[in-house]
Amino acid sequence: MAAEVKPYQRVYKQSEAEEEDPRQHLMLDPRPREEMNHMVMEAMTTTSRRYWIIVGALAVAVAVLLFGAWGNMIFTGMGMAGIRRPVFWGVFIVTFVFWIGISHAGTFVSAILRVFKAEFRRPFTRAAELMTTFGLAAGALYPLIHLGRVWVFYWMIPYPNSRWLWPNFRSALVWDFLAITTYLLSSTIYLYLPLIPDVAMARDRSTGWRHTLYKLLALGFRGTEAEWTRIRKAINIFAFAIIPVMFSVHTIVSWDFASTKVVGWQSTIFGPYFIIGAILSGVSAVITILFVLRYTLKNMDYFIREEHFDALGLLVLIFSMAWAYFFYNEYLLHWYGGGTVLKQLLTLHASGPSAWVWYLMLACNVAVPWLTLWNKKLRRTPWAIFIVSILINVGMYAERYTIIPLTLGHQRFPFDWGEYTPRLTEISIALGTLCLFVLLYLLASRLIPLIPVWEVQEGQESHRLRKVGKTQVPSVSELE
Amino acid sequence: MDKVIALTKRPAFRIGVGLVLLVLLAGAGGGLYLTQTPPPQPIQFPHNLHVGIGAQCQYCHPGVAWGPTAGLPSISKCWGCHQQVQKKSPELEKLAAYVSRNEAVPWVPVAIQPDFVHFNHRPHVAAGVACESCHGDISKMTVAEPQPRQNMGWCLDCHKTMAPENFTRLSDCSICHY
Amino acid sequence: MTQKYTRREFIKLSGLTAAAAAVLTGCGPASRYVVRRPYTDMPEYQQTGLSTYFATTCRECPAGCGLIVRTHEGRAIKVEGNPAHPVNRGKVCSRGLTAVQGLYNPDRITGPLQNGSEISWDQAVAQVSEALKADPQGVAFFLGLAPDHLFDLVSELTAALGAPPPVRYGAYGMFDARRTLTEAAKLTFGVPSMPFFDLGESDFILSFGANFLETWVSPLAYARGLSQMRRGKNNARGRLVVIEPRQSVTSGTADLWLAPAPGTEALVAAALANLVAARLGLSLPDDLASVDPKEAAAAAGIAFEKLQEVAAGFASARAPLALPGGSALAHANGLAAARAVLVLNALVKNLGRPGGVFLTPADPAASSFADVQDLVARMNAGKIHTLFIHGVNPVFELPAALGFAAALKKVPQVVSFASFPDETAALSTLVLPDHTLLESWGYQRTLAGADREAYSAAQPVVVPLHNTRAAADVLLSAARQLPTLAAALPYADEVEFLQARLLPLLESRKGFYDAPEILTFWSQWLQYGGWWPQRAGLEAPIVAELYAAAAPLTPPAPLASGELHFYTYPTQLGDGSGANRPWLQETPDPMTTVMWNSWVEIHPETAAKLGIHDDDVVKIVSASGEIEAVAYLYPAIRPDTVAVPFGQGHSALGRYAEGRGANPAALLPLSVNESGDLSFGDTRVSVQPTGQRRPLSRMENRHGVYDHAE
C-alpha cells in the first residue's frame, strides 16, 4: 500500500539533498534569455510525423465521434441517447458539468495563484489558461448538443424579434447561457493578455505565415516600459475580475440543479460544493496536462519540474479534503433532515444497482488522494501523480453522474423510477469532445508559446540565493 | 500554409468566392420572393372584378361567419351566376369546362397559417375586423395574393391596439398555439 | 329517386380548424349509399372547418355501445360515447376508442381475394351464389357473438335455403360461459335469458368471477352501475365483494377479494347460500343444503370467518346482488355454480326489484362450445362444402386442440368476411372483406347491458376506405341470383333489409320517438343512434323451479404434484381482434402495466419454488399443448394458480399484432360442462423455466411499487 510509511531517514535524506542542490528549482536555475526563447520556439515549431498522425486521427475522431454522432442525433432525434422518462438529463449534462469543472483550472491556477503571488505557478499559467478556454469550448457545446431542437437555439439569446418574446430571465438555463458566454469571453481575453509579450517574442524569431500570424496577434508590442506597465496593469485587473466570474459560473451551473424541485438537488450548499469539485478536477487536469507536456514537448523538462507536481499535488490534496468536507456536510444534512424520498434516494445511491458509481466517486475523490498525496516522494514522481490526477477526474465524473442521472431516476413516485443506461451516441459524443479538447490543445501547442517565457524570466530575475549564516536561502524581490 | 495564403490572394479564387456568395444570396432572395408571390391557380379568378360589381366577400366565403375557415365557393355557386352571364373570356370557359365535367375547381389556398397556429375567422368577423385588414386590398387583386410580414408580432400588435382591455386574453399563448 | 348521401372528401387543409361541440348533428337526407364528393361541394349539413358528428354502434365487442364519431373533412377523428344510449350513456372504453385505428389500419384487406389473388366483386358474388346453389346441408355459417342484423339476415337465409342455422360464437362467449348462464336462468326462472343485473341500485354486490369492469357481458354499463353503487344514495356507499382465483380489475376495485381454488366457486356459492339462508331463516334445495359451509371454505382455501362476514353483509344489505361470472362457470360444475348464484339472488328476493336481477328481452341464443364442436365434426367428416365466417377468428380464438385449422382444410370453399388479414382469413379460399364498423350499416340488439329493450343503430361515418363491401350486401346479391332465395329475401340491399326489420319497432310505438312512416323513423333512428323506450323496464324473473333437482355440485379433483391451476382471461385486446390497434397495445394493462406483450402471472412464492424470476421466459405445458411467455411475479394470484391473458400470440393480423406474446388457447382442453360450455377453468398445467430472460415492456418500476411509504 502506498500508505505504508517509509523510514523517516529517507525522507530526511531527500530534503537534505534538496537543500544541497538549489538549482532544482526553476526559479533558481536561470538561463540566458535568448536560450530560453530559443527553447520555447523550438518546442513550438518542432513537429514530428507522430504528431501529425495523432492530429489527423484526432481530427477524424472529432468529425466522426462528435460531429457525426451529433449530426445523426439531430436528424434522428434525442432518442439516440439513452435518456428517458424520468431521467431527462444524462451523459450530456454530466459531461457538460465535467468540462465546465475542468475549465476552472486555468483561472484558479493562473488568476488566484497570480493574485496570491504563488511563484511556482509561473511556467504553467499558460497551459492552465488554455485548458480553461478549450475546456469551456468543449463544455459550451453541450447546452447545444442536449437541445431537442438545436436549430432554434438562438431563442435563448436576448434579441428583439417579431414575436415580441424574450428569453425567460427567471430560468437558470438563461443565467447559465449568459454566464458561460461571459466566462468564455473573459477567459479568452485573460489567456490573450499575458500571451502578447510571448507572441511578440515569437514574431521576432519567426518567418513566413507564422510571422504574419504573430505580427497580427502581438498588436505591435515592442516591450517598451510603458507597454509593460499597461499590460501588467491589464493582467492584474483581469486576474482580479475573472475570479468572481469563475465562482459565478460554477455556482450558476450548480443552480441549474439546486434551484429545482428535484429531491437531492435542492441544496443550499451546491454552489460552493460544485466550485470545490470543479477546482479539484481542474487542478488534477492541470497535472495530467503537465505530465503529457513534459514528456511530449521539446525542452519541457527544464520548465516543468518535480517541484511543480509537488506543489500541485499538495493543492489537490487540500481540495480533496475540502471536497470531502462539503460532501459530508451535504450528505449528513440530507440524511438527517431529508424526507422519506431523500432517504430512499441516498440508500439507492449507496446500495442500488448503480451503487458502484457512488463508491467509485468516494474512492477516487477521497481515498486515493488521501492515501497517496501526503507522501512527498510520490508527489514528486510524475507518473504516480499523473495516475492519481486521472483517477480524481474519473471520481469527479462519477460524482456528476451520481448527482444527475442517478438522482433523477429515483424521485417522488416509486412507480415511475427508472434506470438509465447511456447509449452509444452519447458516449461517442462525450469521447468526441475529449478528442476535440486534445486536438485543440495539440494544435495550440504548435501555434502559441506554451510557456510564458517573460513570466519565467521575471521570476528568475526576482529570485536570488543569499547566504544567511551557513545556509543559502532563496529570496524573492517584489517587482511591482 | 504559405501556399494556401498565396492561393487566397489569386484573383480567380476571390472571384470564385464572390460568385458563390452571390448565388447563395440570390437563391435566398429568390426563395423569399417566391413565398410572397401568389401561387398558380387553376383559374385566374378576378377578385377585383367581383368586388367591383359589389359582390360581398361573405357571399362566396360564408364560413367566416360561423367557423374557423372561410371556405371556397362550389362550382354550383359560381355557375349560379355565371350561367346567366356571358362567358366569352377564356377563364370562364375553363369554369364552364369544370361544370360540364361536374368537377370541383382545385383552388390553391393562399392565406394559410402554419400547423401550430389555430386561427378562427368567426371571432374576428364578430369583432368587426374588416377582411381587408388581413387579406389586403382585394379589390386591386385578381387572384388572391399572400400578404407579407403576417407574423406573430403583427397578430399581437393588432390585438393590442384593437382591444387593449382584453389583451391578457388576446396575448395568451393558448389562444393560437395548442 | 335515390338521393345521394355525401361525405366530404379528405383534403389536406389541416391545422387551421377548430372543433365545434355540435353533438348529434342530423345525418342529412335518408339514404343508403355513401359517395365521395369534392371538397368544395359540400352537403348542406357540413361546414368547412367544422366537425360533423355521427351516431353509430360499437362492434368491437358484443355489448353494443352507442358511439358518436367526430368526423372532419371526411375523416373519422375521434370516437366518443353516445350520451343518450341506454347501454353506455356517453362513455366509451379503450377498445371502442381505438376503432379509428382499425378503420385506418395500414394492414387492412383492400379488396376481395381468391386464394390470395385479387378478384372483382362480381366474380366474388358469383362464387357465393354458386356455393348457395349446392347442397344446402353442406352450407355452414360461423358468425361472431353479436346479435346483429347480419345474424338475422343469415338466419333468414339459412331458413330459406334449408341449411343448418348459423353458429354464433366467439371468445367472449367462451370466457363468459354465456350458455351456462342462460341454461341456469332457464333452470331457475324458466326462461333461457341472459339476465340483467342492476348494479346501480344495489348496495352489496357479490361477484363470482364476473370481471364486469373489463370484459364481462357489457363492461361499460356495469362499470357505470358500480360507480352509482359506490356513490350510493345519501352517501351510503355500496360494497363490492369479488370471489375469483386471480385478482382482476374488478376484484382490485373490490372492498373484499376472496381467492377460491379454481373449480370450488360452486361450493363457495352453495356455502354462502347456506349461511344466508340460515340468517334469513329460509330453507334451501337439498343439493345445496347438503353442502357444509366449513368444509366448502376449507376446500376453497378461504377462511370460514370471511365467508360468514360476506354472508352477513349479503343477508343484511338493503339490495344485495350476486353475479355469476365466467371464471366461476367455466368448470365441469359450472351449471351448479350458476344456479347456486341465482339461488342466492332468489334468497334475498331481489328478483325484478331495483338493484336486483331482471330478464332481458328474448334474444336469439348464442351457440355453445358443443355446437362449435359439432360444426368441426361435420367439417372433418367432409359434410360441409362451403363455410362462411364473419366476425370471428376461430383459428385464433378457439382452443388449438379443437383442430379448427385442420378442419378448415377439409372444407373445399371457406369464405371469410374478415376486414383484417387474420389467421382464419389466411386459411380461407375466398376473402370478401367487410367494411369496418365505422363504414357500415346495421343494427344490434344490445346485450344485457341496458335497463330496457334497446336496438342500437350503425351507420357509416366515412366513405369506405377500400374496395370492401358489406357482407349482407354480398349475400343479398348472391341470393338474388337464385330464384328460390330471391323470393324469400326480397331486399334490394342491406338498408332495405334493415328498414324492413325496423318496421315492427316503428309499429310497436314503444320508442321514445315516433314517426309516421319508415323513412322518418329511419332518419331519427340514425340521428339518435338507435331505438329504445322512453322509460326503463325489464321483465322480472319468477322463480319457477328453485327446488328442482339441479346439476351435481362435484368439487374438482385435487392438484397432482407439480401441477398448477391455469387461468386465462380476455384483456382490453378483447377476443384478440384488438391486437392490431397500436394504441390498445400501448395502453398499459391495468393490473400489470405491461404493454405490447403477454405475460404469465405467477405468485412470487410459487416462482421462488420453481426458480423463476421476474422477466424469465417460462414454458407452460398442459395436456393439450404448450406455450412460452414471460413471467410476471404477480402478488395477487393464488399460489397454486398461474394466469395468462388472452389476445396476443397472433401469427397474422398485421404488423402490430404478429409475433407478439403467446396465445393461451393452445393450452385449453376440450372438456365441456353440462350446458355445453368449454370448462377451460379446469385446465391444469406445469410451469418450467427455460433459462432465457426477456424483460417485459412495462410502465411500472419493478422495485418501486410494493407498499411504498406515502
Add this chain to the structure above:
Amino acid sequence: MAEVTEEKMKWGMAIDLDVCTGCNACVTACAMENNIPFTGEDESGYGRGLHWIRIQRYWHGDYPEIKPDYSPMLCQQCGNAPCEPVCPVFAAVHSEEEQINLQVYNRCIGTRYCANNCPYLSRVFNWFDYEIPEPMAYYLNPSVTVRRRGVMEKCTFCVQRIHAGQEQAKAEGRPVQDGDIVPACAQACPTDAIIFGDLSDPQSRVSQMARSQRSFRQLEELGTEPRVIYLKGGGQYGG
C-alpha cells in the same frame, strides 16, 4: 352581437379514487384525442411512451389481503408550476386567462429542464419523429398540433376543447356552463371518476367535489397549488 364578458376561469379536475377502477380508458382516450404517437414495445418499455396520463398502480398488503392502489397521474396544471420558471424560452408558460400551464410546442427548444423539475413527472418528450403509417394518420385531430421530434408535451386539459367550448358559448351569446367543456379523459371515464370544470364557480360539480372531506392534492407540501383534486378511495368517506 354583444360578446359576453367572461370571468376569470380556473379550470380544475377532480378524480374520485373510490370509483376509479384503473381501467385505462382515459389513457387511450387522451391518446386518440391529442394525436399522441405510439412508440412500440421497446421504446415504451424504456420509459419513452408518450402517455399524457398514466395510472400509477401500487400494491398494498400481502396475499391474500393485497390490493392495488390506483392513482391516475397527469399534469396537475399547478397554480405555481415548477416547470414554468425553468424554461429558458417561455415554452412552458402560464395562461393567465385559463389558469392552466401551457406548453407551446412551436416555441419549445427541448432542454427538458421542465420535465426534470416536474415533481409529478407528467411531461413527456418526443424522442423521435414517430412514424404513423398511411392511412392511419387520417384520424389525427386537426384541432391539436402534431408535435415533431425534440419538443416537450404534456396534458393540456384538452385546451382545444376549452377554446371550442368558449367559442361555441360566445357564438351563442351565453356564458360557458358547467359540463359544456369536457376533456377526453373525463368524457370517456366509464365510472365518471374524472370530473372537469371551473373551480372558481362554487356551484360547479368539480368545486363541490373539491370541498369533499376526502379531497387531497398530490405532493401538496411542495406548494405547487395543483388544480387536480383527488378524492381518497377505499371507502374512507368523511362524516
